[in-house]
Every structure is written in structure tokens, then in C-alpha cells.
Amino acid sequence: MKALCWTGINKLKIENVDEPTILDPGDAIVKVTLSASCGSDLHLLGGYVPGMRAGDILGHEFMGEIVATGSGVQHRRVGDRVVVCSFMSCGQCWYCRNELTSLCDNTNPHPGLGEGLFGASTGGCFGYSQITGGFAGSHATYVRVPHIDTGAFLIPDGVSDEQAVFASDAVPTGWMGADLGGVKPGDVVAVWGAGGVGQMAARAAMLLGAEKVIVIDRLPERLEQVRTVIGAETLDYSSTEVMAELRERTGGRGPDVAIEAVGMEAHSQRPDYLYDKVKTMLKLETDRPTAVREAIMAARKGGSVFVLGVFGGLVDKFPLGAVMNKGLTLRSGQQHGHRYIPMLLERIAAGEISTGHLATHVMPLEEAPRGYEMFKTKQDGCVRAVFRP
Amino acid sequence: MTKKMIVGIGVTGLAVAAGAAGLRRRRHSSDRDGEAATRWNVVTIQRPPADVVHDQHLPEPLAALNGLIDVRWSIAPGGRGTELRARPHTDGRDEDDDELRGAVRVALRESKQLLEVGHVLTNHPQPEGRRPHTPAGAIVDALVRRSPEEGVL
Ligand SMILES: NC(=O)c1ccc[n+]([C@@H]2O[C@H](COP(=O)([O-])OP(=O)(O)OC[C@H]3O[C@@H](n4cnc5c(N)ncnc54)[C@H](O)[C@@H]3O)[C@@H](O)[C@H]2O)c1
Ligand SMILES: [Zn+2]
Ligand SMILES: [Zn+2]
Numbered sequence: 001m002k003a004l005c006w007t008g009i010n011k012l013k014i015e016n017v018d019e020p021t022i023l024d025p026g027d028a029i030v031k032v033t034l035s036a037s038c039g040s041d042l043h044l045l046g047g048y049v050p051g052m053r054a055g056d057i058l059g060h061e062f063m064g065e066i067v068a069t070g071s072g073v074q075h076r077r078v079g080d081r082v083v084v085c086s087f088m089s090c091g092q093c094w095y096c097r098n099e100l101t102s103l104c105d106n107t108n109p110h111p112g113l114g115e116g117l118f119g120a121s122t123g124g125c126f127g128y129s130q131i132t133g134g135f136a137g138s139h140a141t142y143v144r145v146p147h148i149d150t151g152a153f154l155i156p157d158g159v160s161d162e163q164a165v166f167a168s169d170a171v172p173t174g175w176m177g178a179d180l181g182g183v184k185p186g187d188v189v190a191v192w193g194a195g196g197v198g199q200m201a202a203r204a205a206m207l208l209g210a211e212k213v214i215v216i217d218r219l220p221e222r223l224e225q226v227r228t229v230i231g232a233e234t235l236d237y238s239s240t241e242v243m244a245e246l247r248e249r250t251g252g253r254g255p256d257v258a259i260e261a262v263g264m265e266a267h268s269q270r271p272d273y274l275y276d277k278v279k280t281m282l283k284l285e286t287d288r289p290t291a292v293r294e295a296i297m298a299a300r301k302g303g304s305v306f307v308l309g310v311f312g313g314l315v316d317k318f319p320l321g322a323v324m325n326k327g328l329t330l331r332s333g334q335q336h337g338h339r340y341i342p343m344l345l346e347r348i349a350a351g352e353i354s355t356g357h358l359a360t361h362v363m364p365l366e367e368a369p370r371g372y373e374m375f376k377t378k379q380d381g382c383v384r385a386v387f388r389p
Numbered sequence: 390m391t392k393k394m395i396v397g398i399g400v401t402g403l404a405v406a407a408g409a410a411g412l413r414r415r416r417h418s419s420d421r422d423g424e425a426a427t428r429w430n431v432v433t434i435q436r437p438p439a440d441v442v443h444d445q446h447l448p449e450p451l452a453a454l455n456g457l458i459d460v461r462w463s464i465a466p467g468g469r470g471t472e473l474r475a476r477p478h479t480d481g482r483d484e485d486d487d488e489l490r491g492a493v494r495v496a497l498r499e500s501k502q503l504l505e506v507g508h509v510l511t512n513h514p515q516p517e518g519r520r521p522h523t524p525a526g527a528i529v530d531a532l533v534r535r536s537p538e539e540g541v542l
Contacts, residue, residue: 005518017516055518092505115540
């Protein structure tokens with residue numbers, strides 16, 4: 001079958017690979033209908049996340065049809081049209097039982113890597129480096145899905161493929177940022193980043209009762225989507241001083257909840273950007289945390305900051321003094337999709353969450369290298385390139 | 390840790406170095422931890438002690454190391470099941486046995502999965518593209534190969 005492989009830093013190639021087989025009793029094979037690019041892939045592509053091996057198959061946000069199941073599968077069957085959570089959950093360990101499924105103890109066959117880097121390992125994820133288990137990703141005709149009973153969700157009739165695919169990753173990630181960030185009715189929420197994740201975080205904040213939601217980015221077509229599809233306010237950081245503008249729009253308080261949905265390759269016009277670029281080039285720092293710093297400085301006293309953007313290592317000039325003195329709550333995490341996806345699919349079906357507009361460029365899998373180039377450079381208004389194997 | 394893995398750190402950058410350092414610290418932990426040879430490796434298993442050690446029978450992966458290791462267990466706080474701990478017999482040595490220590494980690498991880506899930510998750514063989522032999526690739530392969538035996542568990 002065909003699959004999109006990472007072959008080196010900023011190098012992708014469609015290769016002919018073997019088809020996956022059932023390896024464990026809880027497995028299924030899913031024939032992929034749609035598989036999307038995600039901002040997280042850009043960190044892999046650029047070599048910012050360590051532990052990539054040439055030949056790794058990318059892709060973790062996908063939906064499709066179950067075509068084979070292992071002997072232990074109970075709740076899913078051949079023919080089911082499903083969306084699969086990007087992270088894997090065994091359903092049994094303490095983390096899975098406590099709705100912290102991306103921290104699953106039992107789905108990462110390479111635990112020593114995360115333990116060495118982070119002090120503990122995350123659960124497994126599709127197509128997301130050897131650190132999350134080295135599982136083959138979904139940018140392929142077929143993908144093996146371990147723990148299909150916990151990881152795959154039936155797509156309601158009336159929800160299209162293009163709508164459903166984002167329930168795998170972008171929608172639950174955004175929801176988690178607003179939910180675990182503690183958004184409550186009446187809150188003012190600011191979201192850094194108007195990609196798929198930031199847009200979904202903004203929508204979640206609105207549905208959780210926020211009275212004002214402000215999304216910050218510089219790409220006009222994304223900010224336009226935020227205003228017209230999501231229904232939130234926007235702030236263009238390329239033409240406005242973010243801190244001053246946020247203070248003005250939040251009655252001088254700052255946002256109650258600040259959600260960062262940018263990640264370790266943040267861009268900025270502030271002087272610290274150059275500092276971070278040089279330091280990452282010299283390998284004195286691994287990640288560029290511009291938006292995290294800004295979110296921490298902007299958040300109101302006693303407010304909370306949720307870091308949804310992916311970080312892989314060490315950052316500099318982290319404003320710990322602001323966290324401490326302003327009494328902030330700082331949270332983060334890979335998405336715990338299993339707890340949210342069924343509810344989110346219902347909301348998508350009910351028209352409460354729009355997702356289809358994120359699929360700006362749907363193309364055959366063979367064109368995925370071009371799709372990633374567009375997504376990476378944000379050409380032609382690309383928000384997410386989505387591949388059809 | 391082999392020389393190749395240490396040499397490789399410069400190639401893949403700081404983040405892998407941080408990871409590798411974590412692994413290496415463990416391998417030579419006796420340098421800074423006077424009690425390294427007698428430390429227990431511990432996992433918490435979301436099952437009651439009676440399921441973990443049934444009629445004095447240890448979980449299969451630990452039973453396979455019978456005679457080489459010590460095993461203890463106790464109730465975990467907060468309804469978190471059982472804390473299962475194991476360590477190589479020291480036989481009076483104060484040097485840790487790296488290889489056996491690695492085998493203990495693997496056995497604990499596998500015991501936990503067998504008890505919680507019923508099987509040990511594998512990811513091999515699976516589809517993959519061409520894996521060219523490169524220095525950076527060799528480092529990743531070596532780290533991956535060792536990862537079940539290493540880490541902070
Ligand atoms: N926590 C999780 O489980 C999880 C899941 C999916 C994605 N992510 C992460 O979320 C982040 C966003 O993902 P995405 O798919 O939306 O990515 P994306 O690349 O499509 O969007 C990122 C956006 O951030 C904007 N941006 C860059 N610098 C900025 C700054 N200083 N201030 C404000 N905006 C800035 C960019 O213009 C872009 O629109 C990535 O880091 C990704 O890895 C995390
Ligand atoms: Zn993602
Ligand atoms: Zn689990």
C-alpha cells in the first residue's frame with residue numbers, strides 16, 4: 001500500500017510499504033477514508049521533536065472504516081464507520097480510568113524514551129515519533145488501531161467525513177484546553193493561534209459559557225474563519241500590540257483563561273523571537289515559547305493558562321515570576337480525547353461545532369508532500385491539508 | 390550505554406541528549422546514588438494484591454526471573470491497586486547488575502500490562518518506509534531497542 005513517510009528533516013515521500021496486520025487481540029485494521037495534517041506534524045517535520053526515524057509513517061488525525069478485528073474486540077465490528085482518537089488508551093490503567101487517557105501507562109512500547117526526556121512516558125499515539133511508541137501513522141491506505149474498543153467512535157449519520165475527521169484530534173484538543181483551563185460562564189478567554197486547534201478551543205470556550213473570546217493570530221484568512229465560522233473576536237498580532245490591546249478589551253484585567261494553541265515554533269515580532277531563534281539554532285534551547293510567555297504575562301491575576309501547543313524540551317526566559325506572583329494556574333497536556341469525543345460528535349451533528357471549514361485542501365494521498373508544503377507555509381489559505389488514500 | 394549512543398548525542402540535538410542523559414544516569418546511578426544496587430523498581434498496578442500475587446504465584450514475567458530477584462508488594466494508597474516492587478539479588482555486591490536491572494524493568498512493565506489489560510502491546514512488525522542506515526538513525530534505533538529496559542521506572 002501507499003504511505004506518507006518522513007525521510008529526514010523537512011523531507012517527506014510517498015513510499016510503497018507492507019499492509020498492517022492484526023498483532024494483538026484488541027486490534028483492528030481501519031481502511032482510511034480521510035487523514036489530516038496537524039500542526040503537531042510540523043514539529044516532527046522540522047526535526048523539533050526528537051526520536052523520528054527515517055521511514056516513519058506520519059498521520060494521527062483520521063477516520064475510516066473497520067475492515068478487520070482481533071479476537072478480543074467486543075464493541076466494534078467490521079463495517080463500522082469510525083473516527084479514531086489520535087492517542088491510544090488501554091481503558092484499564094489508573095490514568096485511563098481517571099480520564100487522563102493520553103497519559104495511559106500501557107500503550108507505549110518505548111517507555112524508556114519518555115522517561116528519559118520527561119521523567120515519565122506518555123501513552124501511544126499514531127505516527128508521532130518513537131517517543132510516543134513508534135506506531136505507524138494514518139497517512140496510508142490502512143492503519144492498525146490497537147485497543148479499537150476504547151479508541152474508535154461511531155460517526156453519527158449526517159456527519160460528513162470532512163466534519164468527522166477533526167473529532168480525532170483538533171476538536172477534543174481545543175475542548176480540553178477550555179474545559180481543563182476552567183472556562184466558566186461569564187469568562188473572558190484569549191486563545192493564541194487560529195489553526196484548527198485554536199479555533200476549536202475558541203468554540204469550546206463559547207459553548208462553555210465564555211462571554212467574550214478573543215483569538216490571536218496574524219494570518220488574515222484564519223482570522224476571517226474565526227469571525228465568520230466560529231463567531232469569536234480576533235486580534236492580529238502583526239498590526240497590534242497584543243498585551244495593550246488585550247488589556248483594553250478585558251477591562252484592564254486580562255483574560256480569565258489564556259489558551260496557547262501555537263506550540264514550539266511560534267513566530268513573533270517581539271525581540272525575544274530573535275533570541276529564541278538563535279538559541280534554538282545553537283541548540284541551547286529546543287523550543288520557542290513566544291506565545292506561552294505572552295499568555296502568562298497577559299492572564300489576569302489568579303487566572304489560568306492552558307498550554308495546548310506541543311513542546312518537546314527546554315525553554316528559556318520562562319516567566320515563572322509572573323506565574324507565581326499573579327497566582328496563576330498553569331496546565332497542559334496531550335489531548336485526552338476519549339472523554340470528549342462522543343459528546344463532541346453529538347455537538348457536531350447538532351451544528352454546535354463547525355469543523356468542515358478546516359479542511360481547506362482535500363487531496364489524494366499521493367499529493368501529501370505538496371499538501372504539507374502548503375500547510376507548513378500556510379499557502380493559499382491552507383488551514384489543514386486532508387488526504388484521501 | 391554504548392559509546393555509539395553517547396557519540397550520537399551531538400547529532401540529534403539537545404532534546405535527545407536530555408533523554409539519553411536520563412537513561413545514562415540510570416545506568417551509572419551508583420556514581421551518585423550510594424544505594425543504587427539495593428533500590429527497588431516499582432510499578433503500581435490497578436488490581437488488588439490478591440490478583441497480582443495469586444496463591445504465592447508471581448506474574449509470569451517476574452516468575453521467569455525466579456532466584457535472581459527479590460519481589461515485594463503492598464496496597465497502593467487511594468484505591469490505586471497494588472505497588473509491586475522487584476530488584477536484583479545483591480549477593481553482597483555493591484555494584485548494580487545493569488543487565489538484570491533491565492530485565493527487572495521489562496518484567497515489571499509486562500506484569501502490569503498482563504494484569505491490567507490481559508496482553509502486552511506490540512508494535513512489530515508493522516508497515517514502515519525505507520530505513521536507511523545513518524548515524525542519526527542508528528542512535529534512534531539503539532535508544533528504541535533499549536527503551537523497555539531503561540528509564541526511570
Ligand atoms: N495538546 C495536544 O494534544 C495537541 C493536539 C493537536 C495539536 N497540538 C498542538 O497545537 C498547536 C496548534 O496546532 P494547529 O494544528 O492549530 O497548528 P497550526 O500550525 O495550523 O496553527 C498554529 C497557528 O499559530 C499561529 N501563530 C504562530 N505564532 C503565533 C504567536 N506568537 N501568537 C499567536 N499565534 C501565532 C500561526 O500563524 C498558526 O495560525 C501545535 O503546537 C500542535 O502541535 C496539540
Ligand atoms: Zn495533532
Ligand atoms: Zn491506560
